[in-house]
Amino acid sequence: xxxxxxxxxxxxxxxxxxxxxxxxxxxxxxxxxxxxxxxxxxxxxxxxxxxxxxxxxxxxxxxxxxxxxxxxxxxxxxxxxxxxxxxxxxxxxxxxxxxxxxxxxxxxxxxxxxxxxxxxxxxxxxxxxxxxxxxxxxxxxxxxxxxxxxxxxxxxxxxxxxxxxxxxxxxxxxxxxxxxxxxxxxxxxxxxxxxxxxxxxxxxxxxxxxxxxxxxxxxxxxxxxxxxxxxxxxxxxxxxxxxxxxxxxxxxxxxxxxxxxxxxxxxxxxxxxxxxxxxxxxxxxxxxxxxxxxxxxxxxxxxxxxxxxxxxxxxxxxxxxxxxxxxxxxxxxxxxxxxxxxxxxxxxxxxxxxxxxxx
Amino acid sequence: xxxxxxxxxxxxxxxxxxxxxxxxxxxxxxxxxxxxxxxxxxxxxxxxxxxxxxxxxxxxxxxxxxxxxxxxxxxxxxxxxxxxxxxxxxxxxxxxxxxxxxxxxxxxxxxxxxxxxxxxxxxxxxxxxxxxxxxxxxxxxxxxxxxxxxxxxxxxxxxxxxxxxxxxxxxxxxxxxxxxxxxxxxxxxxxxxxxxxxxxxxxxxxxxxxxxxxxxxxxxxxxxxxxxxxxxxxxxxxxxxxxxxxxxxxxxxxxxxxxxxxxxxxxxxxxxxxxxxxxxxxxxxxxxxxxxxxxxxxxxxxxxxxxxxxxxxxxxxxxxxxxxxxxxxxxxxxxxxxxxxxxxxxxxxxxxxxxxxxxxx
Numbered sequence: 001x002x003x004x005x006x007x008x009x010x011x012x013x014x015x016x017x018x019x020x021x022x023x024x025x026x027x028x029x030x031x032x033x034x035x036x037x038x039x040x041x042x043x044x045x046x047x048x049x050x051x052x053x054x055x056x057x058x059x060x061x062x063x064x065x066x067x068x069x070x071x072x073x074x075x076x077x078x079x080x081x082x083x084x085x086x087x088x089x090x091x092x093x094x095x096x097x098x099x100x101x102x103x104x105x106x107x108x109x110x111x112x113x114x115x116x117x118x119x120x121x122x123x124x125x126x127x128x129x130x131x132x133x134x135x136x137x138x139x140x141x142x143x144x145x146x147x148x149x150x151x152x153x154x155x156x157x158x159x160x161x162x163x164x165x166x167x168x169x170x171x172x173x174x175x176x177x178x179x180x181x182x183x184x185x186x187x188x189x190x191x192x193x194x195x196x197x198x199x200x201x202x203x204x205x206x207x208x209x210x211x212x213x214x215x216x217x218x219x220x221x222x223x224x225x226x227x228x229x230x231x232x233x234x235x236x237x238x239x240x241x242x243x244x245x246x247x248x249x250x251x252x253x254x255x256x257x258x259x260x261x262x263x264x265x266x267x268x269x270x271x272x273x274x275x276x277x278x279x280x281x282x283x284x285x286x287x288x289x290x291x292x293x294x295x296x297x298x299x300x301x302x303x304x305x306x307x308x309x310x311x312x313x314x315x316x317x318x319x320x321x322x323x324x325x326x327x328x329x330x331x332x333x334x335x336x337x338x339x340x341x342x343x344x345x346x347x348x349x350x351x352x353x354x355x356x357x358x359x
Numbered sequence: 360x361x362x363x364x365x366x367x368x369x370x371x372x373x374x375x376x377x378x379x380x381x382x383x384x385x386x387x388x389x390x391x392x393x394x395x396x397x398x399x400x401x402x403x404x405x406x407x408x409x410x411x412x413x414x415x416x417x418x419x420x421x422x423x424x425x426x427x428x429x430x431x432x433x434x435x436x437x438x439x440x441x442x443x444x445x446x447x448x449x450x451x452x453x454x455x456x457x458x459x460x461x462x463x464x465x466x467x468x469x470x471x472x473x474x475x476x477x478x479x480x481x482x483x484x485x486x487x488x489x490x491x492x493x494x495x496x497x498x499x500x501x502x503x504x505x506x507x508x509x510x511x512x513x514x515x516x517x518x519x520x521x522x523x524x525x526x527x528x529x530x531x532x533x534x535x536x537x538x539x540x541x542x543x544x545x546x547x548x549x550x551x552x553x554x555x556x557x558x559x560x561x562x563x564x565x566x567x568x569x570x571x572x573x574x575x576x577x578x579x580x581x582x583x584x585x586x587x588x589x590x591x592x593x594x595x596x597x598x599x600x601x602x603x604x605x606x607x608x609x610x611x612x613x614x615x616x617x618x619x620x621x622x623x624x625x626x627x628x629x630x631x632x633x634x635x636x637x638x639x640x641x642x643x644x645x646x647x648x649x650x651x652x653x654x655x656x657x658x659x660x661x662x663x664x665x666x667x668x669x670x671x672x673x674x675x676x677x678x679x680x681x682x683x684x685x686x687x688x689x690x691x692x693x694x695x696x697x698x699x700x701x702x703x704x705x706x707x708x709x710x711x712x713x714x715x716x717x718x719x720x
Contacts, residue, residue, distance in 0.1 A: 107629075108629055113629070113654075116629045116630075116652075116653060116654060174654075177654065261645070262642070270467060270472070270475045276647055276650065276651065277651065278647075279647060279648060279651065280647055283621075283644040283645055283646045283647065284644070284645045284647060285642040285643075285644065285645070286620075286642055286643050286644070286645035286657070287642040288635050288637075288638050288639050288642070288643060288659065289638050289640075290659075291635060291657070291658060291659030292635055292636065292638045292659035292660060292661045293638075293659070293661050294475065294659070294661075295475065295536070295658065295659055295660050295661065296658065296659060297656050297657060297658030297659070298645065298650070298656065298657050298658070299650065299654070299655070299656030299657075300647065300649075300650030300651035300652070300653070300654060300655060300656070301651060301654050302651045302652055302654065
């Protein structure tokens with residue numbers, strides 16, 4: 001008979017979990033594996049609240065295994081290292097993102113693309129190699145194979161830097177892969193939330209001209225004066241959209257609601273690229289003629305490999321890029337989730353785990 | 360008052376044109392401009408029938424101007440060259456494809472991408488620099504600026520080479536642009552018609568492993584034994600599609616009817632590319648999860664620039680690649696269009712203009 005979450009591993013752990021599709025989180029006792037030879041045990045300081053956490057706790061994607069402890073934007077301090085661990089020592093500040101294991105042998109893993117490994121294991125709601133479920137960062141400790149742990153740069157604040165571990169890499173990776181980094185080129189960022197606001201900052205750091213594309217006119221002031229975007233386009237304004245036709249080299253589409261692609265495609269120049277990183281529940285309508293006539297493309301991207309995640313963190317540290325956050329206590333998580341569902345946050349909640357997670 | 364087609368230019372010309380949306384073609388007297396200093400005039404010998412011709416004669420895209428002489432897979436022999444023409448002389452075998460003009464000053468033109476120039480002028484049904492309407496290759500002569508003329512190498516048969524001027528470049532360009540031309544890669548070709556069969560031949564010549572993906576099981580023998588494809592996948596057979604999941608570096612999709620993208624995206628490896636060269640009229644459903652989970656992309660492509668069109672013709676000549684054609688006399692053209700509508704052709708009709716298009720005057 002399968003052991004209970006509390007008993008299945010030797011190290012006691014405590015966190016908050018959702019127990020059913022209401023998505024409401026509450027205290028949860030469980031356990032973590034022993035620190036293996038290649039493992040690092042981390043005392044969690046902060047964990048970002050990603051929109052994926054919300055989708056997962058409510059089983060919106062249909063594959064949640066309750067109880068689920070979400071959280072894949074984890075920053076903490078190393079408390080134990082296995083005897084074969086080379087990259088980290090006790091006391092170091094580290095991060096854990098969206099994945100905690102992969103096969104290490106396939107073509108994707110060999111190319112530092114562990115995120116595309118067919119056997120990739122998510123930080124939470126996946127099965128580990130030992131058959132037990134993974135639990136995420138809304139908890140006090142986590143044990144991770146050192147390969148999947150990131151060194152957290154000293155000059156990056158651990159609270160405002162935590163969201164980079166998912167939101168940051170989610171936009172950084174496609175910007176590199178699809179060549180959206182040539183200074184002077186014009187990047188559109190569709191959607192101004194957790195992903196979008198980081199995309200604006202990273203885009204500016206690459207020397208791009210950045211236009212935020214949004215349905216909400218009231219986000220304009222923020223976008224330009226606080227985030228540094230060069231311009232703002234209200235996508236529900238037909239005249240403004242028409243004037244912007246054929247002006248953008250690339251667009252990062254962070255919107256996860258179902259939305260029309262045709263207007264975004266029309267904004268692209270010849271050979272323009274629309275990269276979608278949001279995950280709508282249903283398929284989107286894609287007009288083919290404009291892609292053919294303008295040799296345009298629509299591509300997807302899903303987080304990034306470990307090497308690239310480290311590169312992204314170092315890039316952000318160098319350019320002083322962090323997320324704009326609202327720090328919350330663990331006990332406020334359900335209210336935060338409700339507000340997140342209404343996009344009522346500028347722009348990421350981060351749980352002050354170490355100071356507010358008490359048994 | 361605008362001059363009639365017969366009088367607007369100095370040189371008499373004869374062809375077959377559609378007069379209305381019935382799309383029926385019939386004899387038509389018109390005229391061609393005098394050979395300008397940069398122009399090449401040639402006697403048309405053959406012209407391929409592209410599916411676009413069928414769309415245009417029936418005004419299915421809403422842009423047709425009647426009377427309409429279609430034809431943009433035109434080959435023939437040069438009869439006159441303008442005083443500033445450098446690349447061609449009388450007697451040369453030449454061809455003209457889908458375009459006859461562009462602005463020559465935009466970024467696209469500078470990068471040999473005249474096909475994407477916002478002022479690109481189509482070979483037929485478009486307004487030329489002088490304000491007159493362009494007429495295509497279902498006619499006895501063509502006059503074109505030398506920039507838009509390609510040389511046909513001696514060893515390439517004119518009749519079977521004609522379709523390369525549209526079908527050929529339409530599939531060659533994306534194979535190169537999207538990097539699906541490396542030996543050892545595995546590329547799928549969806550649809551086995553005019554575009555598809557040429558895509559198979561080009562990809563094989565590039566050293567690529569080719570799988571034809573089709574709804575018709577009865578095309579399998581042709582695909583494998585005649586065209587040289589390595590395998591054949593019936594797209595409606597769930598088991599076959601499942602077995603081929605994640606095996607293709609790229610797919611060239613030539614189908615212009617509505618069709619599902621999800622199974623095609625599933626066939627791609629991680630970082631695979633689905634390239635659309637057929638253009639369905641209505642939007643298709645794009646499943647986003649699979650695109651993201653494999654960092655895959657879906658892109659379009661539209662013919663190619665002049666430099667690349669010449670490169671493609673030379674490549675075809677080197678590798679003995681031609682289209683599989685059915686040569687027809689001009690007076691069969693309406694029947695050919697009916698058969699084309701039912702895809703009853705292996706795989707391109709080519710009109711024997713030189714021998715069968717005769718003016719009754």
